[in-house]
Amino acid sequence: MLIIRPLAENDLDDLYEMAASAGNGLTTLPPDRTLLKTKIDKAQATFNGQCPPDAGLYLFALEDTEQKRCAGISGIQARVGLDEVFYNYRLSITVSDSRELNVHVRTPTLYLTNDMTDATEIGSLLLADSHRGGGNGLLLSRSRFLFLDEFREHFSDKIFAEMRGVSDEQGQSPFWDALGRRFFDMEFVEADRLSARGNKSFIAELMPRFPIYLSLLPESATEVIGKVHKNTEPALNMLQAEGFNFNGLVDIFDGGPVVEAFLHNIRTIRQSILRPVRRVDRPLLSNLPAGERVMVSNRSFEDFRVGTLPRAAIRDEEVQMPGPIMEALGVAEGDQVRIAPLKEALF
Ligand SMILES: CC(C)(COP(=O)(O)OP(=O)(O)OC[C@H]1O[C@@H](n2cnc3c(N)ncnc32)[C@H](O)[C@@H]1OP(=O)(O)O)[C@@H](O)C(=O)NCCC(=O)NCCSC(=O)CCC(=O)O
Numbered sequence: 001m002l003i004i005r006p007l008a009e010n011d012l013d014d015l016y017e018m019a020a021s022a023g024n025g026l027t028t029l030p031p032d033r034t035l036l037k038t039k040i041d042k043a044q045a046t047f048n049g050q051c052p053p054d055a056g057l058y059l060f061a062l063e064d065t066e067q068k069r070c071a072g073i074s075g076i077q078a079r080v081g082l083d084e085v086f087y088n089y090r091l092s093i094t095v096s097d098s099r100e101l102n103v104h105v106r107t108p109t110l111y112l113t114n115d116m117t118d119a120t121e122i123g124s125l126l127l128a129d130s131h132r133g134g135g136n137g138l139l140l141s142r143s144r145f146l147f148l149d150e151f152r153e154h155f156s157d158k159i160f161a162e163m164r165g166v167s168d169e170q171g172q173s174p175f176w177d178a179l180g181r182r183f184f185d186m187e188f189v190e191a192d193r194l195s196a197r198g199n200k201s202f203i204a205e206l207m208p209r210f211p212i213y214l215s216l217l218p219e220s221a222t223e224v225i226g227k228v229h230k231n232t233e234p235a236l237n238m239l240q241a242e243g244f245n246f247n248g249l250v251d252i253f254d255g256g257p258v259v260e261a262f263l264h265n266i267r268t269i270r271q272s273i274l275r276p277v278r279r280v281d282r283p284l285l286s287n288l289p290a291g292e293r294v295m296v297s298n299r300s301f302e303d304f305r306v307g308t309l310p311r312a313a314i315r316d317e318e319v320q321m322p323g324p325i326m327e328a329l330g331v332a333e334g335d336q337v338r339i340a341p342l343k344e345a346l347f
Pocket residue numbers: 022026074075122123124125126127128131132133134135136137138140141161162163164229231232233234235237238239241343
């Protein structure tokens with residue numbers, strides 16, 4: 001059985017292994033044990049109330065209960081731009097127009113902004129290679145929306161994700177090579193490593209502050225602006241299906257797109273329903289295709305859990321749950337649980 005739960009201290013080895021095999025550009029998940037441990041500590045402090053929930057870092061693990069290991073991770077940062085300034089480039093247009101000379105030229109232009117300050121960021125989405133496909137990525141990504149729905153008061157109305165931009169197998173980013181590198185004499189991999197260590201705004205402060213005309217950059221750089229890394233296409237696809245759209249901002253390092261949605265418009269949130277639990281003596285059927293399963297959450301803050309059930313378990317007045325999933329979610333008969341589509345609409 002696969003269950004979403006808060007990331008815990010003993011997930012460190014699994015997390016490190018996943019981060020080490022993920023390649024470059026996943027800035028928030030570097031293969032660095034000390035840094036990953038700091039993140040786990042911050043997430044634990046958030047879930048157990050030692051850190052203000054509005055400034056918290058919520059990291060979730062996908063636990064494979066048979067293999068007893070963490071097979072994936074996903075996250076929510078309650079607000080960005082509080083501890084350090086949060087930068088993006090806005091992809092805008094400069095128009096040069098002269099009727100006398102019969103000239104009308106539109107030049108795409110990048111402006112350095114802090115537009116996402118105070119918004120809620122989802123990120124750190126990573127699934128072990130062994131668990132890719134079959135709807136596991138859907139559960140990992142979408143279960144976060146059940147949490148946001150339940151505890152809206154701690155989050156912004158605006159939810160966004162910075163998608164990993166284009167870089168090659170050697171970690172070369174055409175966008176970084178054409179831009180950041182000229183102001184900061186450093187390879188992308190090194191800049192990415194430094195920003196993972198919390199130096200992102202420090203690097204950003206050394207980047208050009210004046211507008212950048214894209215016609216002055218090489219095509220290798222302009223053609224990757226707003227594009228995602230090929231391994232990130234499923235992540236983007238899932239967010240687009242939830243109603244997220246490109247908001248015109250890109251990452252200052254690799255040019256990857258920022259996508260955003262308003263919380264109340266997110267598909268999982270719009271379609272979620274509550275039902276009381278009724279225990280049934282039935283097999284789990286956790287191998288059903290994603291389209292035939294739904295997500296179910298226990299609605300707890302400190303011990304948030306999400307699993308999946310067959311769609312047929314939802315009835316008008318109740319949701320029917322086999323004992324093992326009730327135990328995994330920590331719910332009892334009569335408790336109200338929240339249910340949302342894993343893939344196909346509920347009704
Ligand atoms: C992103 C995940 C977790 C997704 O898991 P899976 O690969 O198992 O996904 P899946 O369930 O097979 O597919 C999910 C959906 O994407 C679709 N899909 C699959 N391959 C695709 C492709 N090449 N192009 C477009 N869409 C594709 C599937 O049809 C499915 O949608 P349907 O069911 O509708 O058909 C994984 O690929 C991964 O760990 N990637 C490497 C790390 C990474 O790049 N992470 C994102 C970084 S960016 C980030 O973290 C911010 C974003 C965020 O947090 O959400």
